Amino acid sequence: MASIAGKRATLAGIRTEVRSRPVARGMRRLRVPRASSITAGLGLLLFVAVSAAGVGVEISTMRAQERSIEGLRTQVHSLQGTIDAQPDWASIARQVEPSVFTIETAYGLGSGWVARAGASGSELVTNFHVIDEAWSSGVGAVDVRQGDRTIRGTIERVDPNDDLAIIHVTEVLPTLRTAPARPTLAQAVMVVGSPLGLGGSISVGVISGFRSVEGSDYVQFSAPISPGNSGGPVVDARGRVVAVASAKFEGPGIEALSLGIPVQTACTAAVVCQPGSDK
Template sequence: MSWPGVVALALVAVLLALTGFQAYQINDLGNDLDAARAELAKADAEGGKRVEAIENRLATQFDAEKIAAKSLPSVFRVRTGQSIGTAFAVGAAASDGGTNLLTNFHVIEDVWDSGTKKVKIEHADQLYDATVVAGDKKADIAQLHTTAKIPGLKVAAGEAKSGQQILVVGAPLGLKDTVTSGVVSAFRAQSSQHGPYIQFDAPINPGNSGGPVINAAYEVIGIASAKYTEAEGLGLAIPIKIACDEFSIC
């Protein structure tokens, strides 16, 4: 083979080697890029989980001012003629576009017994007619309905726990839009078969009956029902699940 031919073959071999090396480098670079993308995706996922965890912790922090601001538009003073109590809107809008509310049976007992079943509910400068739809004297719960459109409060899916911070909204002694805070203290047996009362230490008085007991997640855990007159800071609430199960409006 002539010398120029040898040189040409050598050049071809060198070019092939360089091409192969470049292909290897490109492939290796592609692998590095894939690995980098995987690491970034993993970091994004972990970062998202951390953000979600932080948001969940913030969501469960107790902010009485925010809870009150969000809850008050749904809470009304109830007037039956002989008694004053509290009721609150719950769940989605009623089938007719109006609103379902919950309260204690003893708040509306006089109109229930009279057969009229008509009450007035008021909040700030709002005054509406409402009807007692259903009641359970033994469980001390009642369902009201009004044609007015009122935002409903959400209810807690889980059970209340001792030590849980709560807010109670109501109209003690007829003083509407009153807010008190405290914690779930314990659970006390009822004489009925509807499960234990929720005991809490937030101050309540006559007129609070029927008001919502709300947790840090803006959810109703119970309906304020009674207090021990011999002691302060010893209130009782009916677990919200009892009313939701009976009336199916939550």
Template sequence: MGMFSNDNDNNTSINVNKDDFKEVNENTMNNDYENIKKKRRSGKVLIYILVGILCTTLGGVVSSIATINYLKDNPSIINKSSSPSNNNTLNSKNTPVNTLQQMSVADIAKNVGPTVVGVSTKGFPKTLAWGAEVQQQEGLGSGIIFDKEGYILTNNHVIQGAKTIKVIFNNGKEVPAKLINSDPSYDVAVIKITEKVDMPGVANFGDSDSLIVGEPAVAIGNPLGRDLLGSVTTGVISAVNRTIDERNKDLKLIQTDAAINPGNSGGPLVNSKGQVIGINTEKRVGKGVEGLGFAIPINQIKPKIQNLMTPKVMVGILGRTVTKEDSKQYNIPVGAYISEVVQYGPGEKAGLNPGDIIISADGKKITSMEDLDKAKQGRKAGDTINLKVYRDGKEVSIKLKLEAQ
């Protein structure tokens, strides 16, 4: 230990220990060393972070380049994921209606409307044999294009007894058509456009078995004649599986409060996806009765479509039903009255005459034109059918060989 003296400090002495210097120096060195270690560790961490960021960035760039190159080599993937669906429109021919998304009424009218046509028919002669006066007039119903070759689904009662059939598109254009086949028991028929023409669209059939009471429904058709072609009415599904006695047949129908009027027959009942879920067939009317429209469920028709697209066999006549009222008034039997015999057809060859009333076929009573159509079902061209007709107050037996229509 040593001693220093300072005259100016009033002889105050300061004792300094050497070990104190040593301790201070060692502490300072230790602290500096620790600081250096911390700085080195911080520097290493920073380097690691920077390297990580750089690697991540490079990886992302490489991945992006690889993805872009892959998509260039596989453009279909881009199309599948980003292209808007064209199933929603019918502006191009034969484009089916979108079945995946809910559609507004305006979209349904735009997309389904072009597939709905008017069905114009002419047929009856002016004077029937028993004296009833019937003016030859135009009948007008509706139909729906369901095949790109011009096949149209409609009601049997719309075309029954028609001598000529014309199809009216929603733009007013008229083209000729012919009956291919019909099923009177379900009141459905298929006609086909006979002129080469592009179809404005093809309707898509839905699933009528999945209908829920209360869901939206849209009816499209031609109520009350040509002036109201393509009318759209809206409502809901009021009921399903309604058993209705329609034209002496019990059918299970869809009930809706969407307005269905004369001329709508044969037109579609459509769901909110733009799918046809029924064929409009009738409206119940009466005092105080509103909102009772009915449609044939499309699932009842689907299994019959292929057969309906196959040409039916024909008798070769035009006619109408002799009702019970006609029978009483004119003292003639009920049956299928022949108003015209097709020239060179099987009826003419067999000896049928205008004014004859067909009263039985193969032993089964015929009380209407529908019964005569049923008698032909399941037959093929070349089959023979045994008819009994009422002629001049007598029954006459006629053997007729069916031909393809």
């Protein structure tokens, strides 16, 4: 990912170069300790006590075991409910992917998503740093790719301060809805984009914070992103865009600290989006 235009000089600790190689991450092995000798001794004492106490203690133990089994059964039902409540990411990916494209210039590539469509064609949102070198060179044309399909696009508007750009294509493409409000902490999200040019890639995580860098607001999330994800949508469990993937913190011991531009900023500064509802 390329650095955020107008702010790239002092974003200490943030790696935003589109064509740079990811830093290799360290691996820390976790070890589960063996059961302590105290626990083993307790098991032996319990066995001896039950053997010596006779039938009365055995009945008491059986009742305790029944209560324990019932408790476990309740926990299983609760866990099943939690599993059933998890987002169906496969279904959401099928819903979102038709609206997400690879944005490519002679200088690099990133991702983009369709925010609006009409009789004159469609508008895609991406990061300015994805197309900034082409724009600075006076080249207004970009390739908008999805699988084997390539559409010729034109850089229509740019907002370097908010690191946003709008790409226009003459084809009518499926749009993504945007979330009506800011996401909440721990909310599940999915990123769709083209890391290293691998279109249609997804990663999932949660909203982990809200940050301000040099006066600009960002949504922090744990879903991993890589060079090429810039400009792609970060969507909620309903497939609504909550942010535009833009950058990440990177360094020794740093993992899953990704940043996105709030979709409200993108829709206000760059394009009229298609708002979703809370229902």
